[in-house]
Every structure is written in structure tokens, then in C-alpha cells.
Amino acid sequence: MAKLQKKITPWLWFDDEAERAANYYTGIFKNSKIHDTTYYGSAGPRPEGMVMTVRFELEGQEFVALNGGPEFTFDEAISFQVSCDSQKEVDELWSKLTADGQEGQCGWLKDKFGLSWQIVPSGLLEALTNPDRKKAEASMKTMLGMKKLDLAEIQRAADRA
Secondary structure (H helix, E strand, O other), rough: OOOOOOOOOOEEOOOOOOOHHHHHHHHOOOEEEEEEEEEEOHHHHHHOOEEEEEEEOOOEEEEEEOOOOOOOOOOOOOOEEEEOOOOHHHHHHHHHHOOOEEEEEOOOOEEEOEEEEEEOOOOOOHHHOOOOOHHHHHHHHHHHHOOOOOHOOOOOHHHHO
16 A cells, blocks of 8 residues: 555544445545555455455545454444535535435434534534624524534524524
């Protein structure tokens, strides 16, 4: 495998779906690519010729997907936050990442591989930390009632406060 360029690179452990997952993610995010793929050799521990790792990039962030076996699975303790520039981007990513996945609360979801994501519109933090306490509380209350986040709806709630 070629030397990784980033100082910190998340590794994602899959049973045997690393290549499929890397192709899936690079098909969703616009600025993405697969860098390289390595394969298990005769020394194992998986079958010779099976994909071992896929190094890929999503929006400038490098990842490595590893076919490590069924011993470990994803849970909500780790998630990836995606800051979206528009509601259209929130809607598109939400739709693609929840396909065969699971919607969660407050912009959280699990994709079809069980990986957790937070799809967040830019401007959300400002709404939740508005210096006007009533507006901030109205924003928070509205957000807590949502699955996919809608910043315009959150802002309308703040305006009514």
C-alpha cells in the first residue's frame, strides 16, 4: 500500500465488504476517489486474493476500509459529521446514505453498512447558540423533533420565539 499522506487516517473495519463500501461512499460524495487496493497473500489470515484494504478519499479526508472479519461492527460511538452548504445537499446525502440504512434523530443516520453519519446544514450551530436564549431554545426544541435536519424550519421556529 502506498504511504498515507495524512497524519491521522480513519480505518473502517468490515467483514468482507471493504471494496463495496469504498465504491459506495465514493459514489455518494462528489470530491472522492479510490487511491489503491491491497489483497491478502498466502500468509492470510483471510483467503489469498481477497481484498485486504481499500484506501479512498471523501472530500479531502482519507479513509482505509479493511476486510478484517466479522469480529467487530460499527456502533454510534463513532460517527462522521458532514457539513452541508445547502438544504439540497442535506436532502441528497440523507437520501443516499439512508438507502437500505436507518434514519436517526437530529441529523444522525446509519448507512447500509451500519456506519453512523451526522448530516448537518451549515448555520445549525449558530442557530443553537444564538445569543437570544429564547431563539436558541426554540431552535434546539425544533431540531430535537427532527430526523433529517431542515435549517429553514429551525430558523422559522427561532423567528417565532
